[in-house]
Each structure stands twice: as structure tokens, then as C-alpha cells.
Amino acid sequence: MAPPPTKPHGAARLADVADAAGVGTSIVSRVLNRDPTVSIRPETRERILSAARRLNYRPNALGRGLKLARTMTLGLVVNLDYGEVGEIVSAVERRAADADYTTLIADANAFVERGDTYSRLLFEGRVDGLLVASGLANDELVRELRGEGVPFVLLNRRLAGVEPSVTVDDALGARIGVEHLLGLGHRRIGYIAGPEYADVARRRLKGVRGALRDARLRLGEGHLVHGALAGDAGFDAMEQLLAARQPPTAVAIWSPTAAFGALAAAKRGGFRVPDDISIVAFQDLPLAAFFDPPLTTVRMPLREMADKGVDILLRLVDGDGAKSVVVHTPPELVERRSTGPPTR
Amino acid sequence: MAPPPTKPHGAARLADVADAAGVGTSIVSRVLNRDPTVSIRPETRERILSAARRLNYRPNALGRGLKLARTMTLGLVVNLDYGEVGEIVSAVERRAADADYTTLIADANAFVERGDTYSRLLFEGRVDGLLVASGLANDELVRELRGEGVPFVLLNRRLAGVEPSVTVDDALGARIGVEHLLGLGHRRIGYIAGPEYADVARRRLKGVRGALRDARLRLGEGHLVHGALAGDAGFDAMEQLLAARQPPTAVAIWSPTAAFGALAAAKRGGFRVPDDISIVAFQDLPLAAFFDPPLTTVRMPLREMADKGVDILLRLVDGDGAKSVVVHTPPELVERRSTGPPTR
DNA sequence: CTGAAAGCGCTTACAG
DNA sequence: CTGAAAGCGCTTACAG
Numbered sequence: 103m104a105p106p107p108t109k110p111h112g113a114a115r116l117a118d119v120a121d122a123a124g125v126g127t128s129i130v131s132r133v134l135n136r137d138p139t140v141s142i143r144p145e146t147r148e149r150i151l152s153a154a155r156r157l158n159y160r161p162n163a164l165g166r167g168l169k170l171a172r173t174m175t176l177g178l179v180v181n182l183d184y185g186e187v188g189e190i191v192s193a194v195e196r197r198a199a200d201a202d203y204t205t206l207i208a209d210a211n212a213f214v215e216r217g218d219t220y221s222r223l224l225f226e227g228r229v230d231g232l233l234v235a236s237g238l239a240n241d242e243l244v245r246e247l248r249g250e251g252v253p254f255v256l257l258n259r260r261l262a263g264v265e266p267s268v269t270v271d272d273a274l275g276a277r278i279g280v281e282h283l284l285g286l287g288h289r290r291i292g293y294i295a296g297p298e299y300a301d302v303a304r305r306r307l308k309g310v311r312g313a314l315r316d317a318r319l320r321l322g323e324g325h326l327v328h329g330a331l332a333g334d335a336g337f338d339a340m341e342q343l344l345a346a347r348q349p350p351t352a353v354a355i356w357s358p359t360a361a362f363g364a365l366a367a368a369k370r371g372g373f374r375v376p377d378d379i380s381i382v383a384f385q386d387l388p389l390a391a392f393f394d395p396p397l398t399t400v401r402m403p404l405r406e407m408a409d410k411g412v413d414i415l416l417r418l419v420d421g422d423g424a425k426s427v428v429v430h431t432p433p434e435l436v437e438r439r440s441t442g443p444p445t446r
Numbered sequence: 447m448a449p450p451p452t453k454p455h456g457a458a459r460l461a462d463v464a465d466a467a468g469v470g471t472s473i474v475s476r477v478l479n480r481d482p483t484v485s486i487r488p489e490t491r492e493r494i495l496s497a498a499r500r501l502n503y504r505p506n507a508l509g510r511g512l513k514l515a516r517t518m519t520l521g522l523v524v525n526l527d528y529g530e531v532g533e534i535v536s537a538v539e540r541r542a543a544d545a546d547y548t549t550l551i552a553d554a555n556a557f558v559e560r561g562d563t564y565s566r567l568l569f570e571g572r573v574d575g576l577l578v579a580s581g582l583a584n585d586e587l588v589r590e591l592r593g594e595g596v597p598f599v600l601l602n603r604r605l606a607g608v609e610p611s612v613t614v615d616d617a618l619g620a621r622i623g624v625e626h627l628l629g630l631g632h633r634r635i636g637y638i639a640g641p642e643y644a645d646v647a648r649r650r651l652k653g654v655r656g657a658l659r660d661a662r663l664r665l666g667e668g669h670l671v672h673g674a675l676a677g678d679a680g681f682d683a684m685e686q687l688l689a690a691r692q693p694p695t696a697v698a699i700w701s702p703t704a705a706f707g708a709l710a711a712a713k714r715g716g717f718r719v720p721d722d723i724s725i726v727a728f729q730d731l732p733l734a735a736f737f738d739p740p741l742t743t744v745r746m747p748l749r750e751m752a753d754k755g756v757d758i759l760l761r762l763v764d765g766d767g768a769k770s771v772v773v774h775t776p777p778e779l780v781e782r783r784s785t786g787p788p789t790r
Numbered sequence: 791c792t793g794a795a796a797g798c799g800c801t802t803a804c805a806g
Numbered sequence: 807c808t809g810a811a812a813g814c815g816c817t818t819a820c821a822g
Binding site: 192369 | 552569678681707740
């Protein structure tokens with residue numbers, strides 16, 4: 103059996119357009135690519151343009167990519183296990199599409215194994231650059247990435263010596279959440295932090311500590327628990343917090359998914375929210391509005407971060423330098439009903 | 447400025463391996479690709495293999511794809527606005543990766559505009575095939591797809607005259623949910639259905655009606671409301687249902703996200719769940735466990751569906767025929783706490 | 791047992 | 807104003 107044609111059956115190649123217009127391929131290519139240095143008779147140009155239109159011509163991405171050393175595709179490494187990345191995936195895809203780029207998605211779990219997924223993204227010339235949006239990738243792996251020759255930007259993660267990264271101001275976000283609690287009158291504030299190895303988690307913790315310190319407070323005994331991102335991790339962490347000798351009257355939680363679990367744990371433990379305990383989560387999720395009570399969160403500018411990440415990566419791809427940036431859009435308190443003044 | 451090399455700087459090309467091994471490129475290609483028809487001296491093969499290893503050689507995907515008319519990448523068209531597709535995206539990506547395929551993700555909203563996103567996927571030879579997992583694409587568009595020359599499979603959607611599709615048994619899933627309600631003793635059952643144009647929604651509605659009919663029941667006056675997928679649509683729909691002359695004692699909801707909204711509406715309206723009203727949603731979501739009360743759902747085998755979709759698409763790409771299939775893994779009731787016997 | 795050559799679909803100096 | 811040719815990195819008949 104003959105191999106299938108590269109272009110979908112019947113699809114026009116450059117040569118077909120050239121034939122149809124009765125010219126050579128080079129001039130077709132230059133006209134279609136708007137080469138400013140062509141001088142061409144208007145009627146010839148018209149013939150070319152109309153032939154291309156008639157044949158519904160689109161340059162084959164592989165042929166073009168091979169010649170130009172540009173695939174016009176970006177790789178996005180992301181942990182697909184959690185719904186929290188939805189906004190980032192969609193923002194990256196759209197921003198890339200706006201720049202005529204296509205987005206290859208790769209699961210972070212497979213990527214960090216350094217197996218085929220890793221190779222496909224780095225050694226096969228499939229992508230012009232990489233967006234690494236996973237907290238999973240350990241520091242060593244990320245450092246190694248620098249030597250692989252593919253431009254990349256870190257999304258929502260900073261690592262000494264690795265540039266560029268695009269982050270949101272997590273410390274500020276955390277601070278805003280805690281100050282909200284403080285403003286309500288809380289003094290015994292607990293915190294469910296993320297894993298210590300995760301940079302985002304560390305920055306949020308720093309923000310929490312800073313806000314507390316400014317109020318001449320600190321995390322009390324048993325009031326800091328480290329947990330993972332998922333709902334049941336939040337559930338367990340909250341149970342621990344509530345078992346403290348003197349439970350907090352308010353708790354901040356590093357991730358909304360964990361917060362959903364934590365909220366469930368509080369209620370299951372007989373605590374009314376927000377009367378007995380207030381809860382605020384860092385990062386907003388649309389679903390937060392439908393919990394009982396609707397969850398107060400701090401909205402982080404993730405879409406802006408993703409957009410910026412794409413922009414910077416594209417600049418890198420173009421050979422321009424690029425520095426790490428912190429997205430300036432400030433985090434925003436989304437006050438719903440899970441926070442209120444302390445009653446104890 | 448010289449254009450950047452196609453391969454990451456310093457990456458080895460086939461010719462580099464050939465040079466290093468002191469042989470020609472053809473034999474290298476054949477050895478590396480395990481061409482069964484080569485007969486080669488063991489030491490030569492060893493030289494080639496070790497050179498490839500030493501240089502960390504990986505064939506450039508563009509060069510290879512151009513020659514073979516195989517990109518080894520799949521396109522996934524999906525509505526990225528909702529978290530419900532997370533499981534599908536991750537399943538597709540993994541299954542594709544297992545088959546050495548890479549996954550291009552495209553937002554359904556942009557795809558249906560028939561603009562650049564549509565062209566990139568269909569006319570530029572970027573993908574070997576397409577997985578269309580969006581209810582958004584209207585029938586006309588899907589029919590048109592048949593003429594574009596790119597193999598595709600429809601995920602979770604059937605359309606007369608368009609093959610193949612991979613679906614789960616939505617009618618059965620819906621039936622299981624309703625029979626659960628029936629078994630609990632409910633007789634006044636309401637249903638929040640999806641949009642009438644969506645095939646999934648229609649199949650679920652059919653299942654609901656069938657189960658009711660078998661129990662010699664039917665949807666009462668004002669007990670059927672059509673709503674969209676999002677939480678607030680569910681919220682509004684539930685409010686309508688509850689305003690019926692005689693509100694139902696149990697309601698089934700076509701999507702879990704809508705169900706979260708509906709649950710909130712019920713509680714906000716002063717209805718206790720499940721005492722005053724039972725709620726079951728079709729399709730499970732991990733977060734469902736953290737609602738108050740934890741939401742009873744019917745788990746649909748989405749991962750199996752996605753896996754099957756990839757398998758079938760790959761067969762299609764290989765030129766084999768493929769028929770539509772309904773994934774046989776049965777939907778499963780996940781009984782949590784939002785359903786109970788009627789008290790009215 | 792192994793290599794030189796053609797060609798996938800494109801773009802870009804270069805020639806005329 | 808326009809075309810022929812080379813070459814991006816690969817694979818595969820074909821020749822020897």
C-alpha cells in the first residue's frame with residue numbers, strides 16, 4: 103500500500119498553487135509570505151493569490167518548520183491530575199494561538215520521569231520552546247533543562263540561577279488573605295501550607311508569616327500543618343489543626359482544592375463556618391462560589407501569568423533575552439461567606 | 447543573525463551519528479529503526495548504536511514526519527472552559543504518549559469559529575488525526591469535517607452518518623441514577639437536563655425518561671428544566687424546579703458542575719439535602735466528595751472512553767477501518783450522602 | 791554487507 | 807520581474 107500523502111488527500115501543496123498560477127514556487131512562497139522585497143506585476147500577484155485561495159492552500163507545517171527551524175509550537179508541561187490548572191492550560195493555548203502557535207501538552211508526571219515524554223519535548227525538535235508549569239519538577243531537573251538547548255520559562259515557580267520565570271505575587275496574595283482575617287479580628291490564625299519543597303508553597307507561607315509578624319503575631323503551636331494539593335490532604339490537615347490544644351479561630355489554606363476538603367473536615371468536626379472557624383483559600387476557583395458556605399478566596403492573576411509566560415517564551419524563541427517577571431496585576435480578595443469575625 | 451538550528455544547539459543529527467560511526471546515514475537509519483531486512487556485521491551495528499547513545503541522538507520529528515507523512519501527533523479539540531474535561535485531557539495525553547504520540551490541544555471555542563485554529567489542525571499537516579471531544583461543535587461542522595481529509599473520532603457524541611464515535615452509555619448512566627432514586631422510594635422526580643442540541647444531554651434525558659417509564663412514572667409538570675453545564679446554570683435551574691406547584695422530592699442533574707450549583711440553590715432555598723430533596727448527578731468528579739452533603743453521582747467511564755478514542759483514531763490513521771463503539775465498562779453509582787428516602 | 795541518491799514540502803539566496 | 811537550485815533532517819528503494 104502506498105504511504106498516505108503528507109497533506110490530507112487532495113490538499114494543495116505550494117507546487118500546486120504555482121502550477122495553477124502558471125509561475126514558479128519561489129515567487130508563490132514569497133508572495134504568500136508577504137516578502138517585502140518582492141516586486142511583482144500586480145496581475146501575477148493576483149493570479150497567485152486567487153489560486154491559493156481557490157485551492158484552499160495552507161503551507162505544510164512540517165516542510166515549513168524543517169526549512170525555517172521553527173515549529174510554531176510550544177510545549178506545556180503541566181500536572182493534569184488537578185482541575186486547578188484548567189485556567190492556565192486554556193490561557194496558554196489561546197495566547198499561543200493568537201501568535202499562530204500551536205500547543206503541545208505534556209503530563210508533568212511523565213515528564214519528570216525523564217523518559218519518552220521528556221525526550222519528545224526536548225530532543226526531537228517538536229517545539230520551539232517549553233512552558234514548565236509544574237511544581238512537580240524538582241530543582242535538579244529544572245537546572246538540567248538549561249543544558250538541553252530548548253528555551254523554556256518557568257510558570258509560577260522561581261529557582262535560583264534559572265531564568266526566566268513568570269510568577270504571581272504569592273506572598274502578597276497570602277498576605278491579603280491573612281490581613282482579611284486579621285481585619286475581621288482574628289488573632290489565632292492557623293495555616294495549611296503546601297509541601298515544603300514547592301516554591302509556590304514556600305512563598306505563600308512567607309506571606310502568611312509576614313502578615314502575622316506585622317500584626318505582632320505568629321503561627322501558634324500546632325497551627326501550621328503541611329499538606330498536599332488534593333481535597334483529602336486538606337481534609338486531614340484541617341482535622342489536625344482542629345485537634346490542637348487551642349484550635350485557631352481562622353485558617354488560611356494554600357490551595358482551593360485543599361480548602362474544599364478542609365471545609366468539609368471543619369463541618370464534619372462540628373465547627374460552624376464562619377462562626378466557629380473562618381476559612382480563606384489562596385487562589386480562586388469558580389466552583390468556590392457553590393460551596394456551603396461559599397468560600398472566600400484570594401484571586402491570583404493566573405491568566406495574566408500564563409499570557410506573560412507565552413509572551414516571554416516567544417521572545418526567547420526569537421533570540422531576545424528575557425528576564426524573570428512577577429505579574430503586576432494584584433491578587434484580589436474574593437469575599438464570600440466562609441470568613442467572619444471570631445466568636446470565641 | 448544566522449537562523450537558529452532546527453535541532454537544539456549541539457543536538458546530533460543522523461549525519462552526525464553516521465560520521466561518528468564511520469558509516470553512511472542510510473544504514474544508521476535502518477539500524478536505529480530496527481529494519482528487519484538489514485543484515486549487518488555485529489561490530490558495525492555496535493558502533494552505530496553506541497555512537498547514537500553517546501550523542502544522545504533522537505530523530506528530528508519534522509524531518510521524519512515530512513518523509514514518512516506521519517507526524518506522530520494527535521489533535522484534541524476540547525472545551526477548556528470547564529474542569530469536567532480534565533480527566534479526558536489527561537487520559538488522551540497519556541494513552542497517546544504510550545503510543546509514542548504527542549498531543550496538540552485546541553480550544554473548541556476557537557475551533558468552531560473555523561478560523562486559524564481550525565486551519566492549523568486540518569490543513570497544515572500538523573496532526574495525523576483528531577479527537578473531537580466537544581459538544582460545542584455543531585452537527586454541520588462535524589459533517590463538514592468528513593470532507594477535510596483528516597481522520598477523526600468523536601468523543602462522547604454521536605451523530606448520524608458520522609463514524610466513528612466513542613461514547614459511554616449515558617442513557618444507562620442516567621437510568622442507574624434514577625433507579626437509585628426510585629429504589630429509595632421517590633416518586634416525584636425532577637430532572638435538570640442539558641441543552642437540547644447536545645447529543646450527550648439528549649441521551650441522558652432518554653435514560654431518565656426510560657427509567658421513569660419502567661416505573662410507570664414520568665416527569666411531572668415543571669419537573670424538567672434545561673440548563674447549561676456551569677454551576678450557576680444549575681443554580682437557576684434548581685430554583686425553577688423548586689418553584690414548581692409541587693416540587694419534586696428528588697432531582698437528577700445532567701452534569702456534576704451544574705449539580706454543585708443546584709445543591710447550593712436547594713440549601714439556599716431552605717431545603718435540606720437529602721431530607722427535603724435528594725440530588726444525584728451524572729458523571730463523577732473527585733470534588734463531589736467534599737460538598738455538603740457529599741454528592742451522590744454516577745461515575746461514567748471517561749478514562750476508558752478516552753483510551754478507546756485514541757486507540758480507534760490510531761487504527762484509523764493506520765488506514766484500518768473503525769466502527770463507532772460504546773464503552774462497555776458500566777457506569778457506577780457512587781453513593782455519597784445527597785440522596786436518601788423521601789420524607790414528604 | 792553498505793552507500794549514494796532521490797524526495798517529502800517548504801524558503802531563500804542567487805542568477806538572469 | 808521571475809525561476810532554478812540548494813538544502814532543512816529524515817527514510818527507502820536501488821545499486822554495488
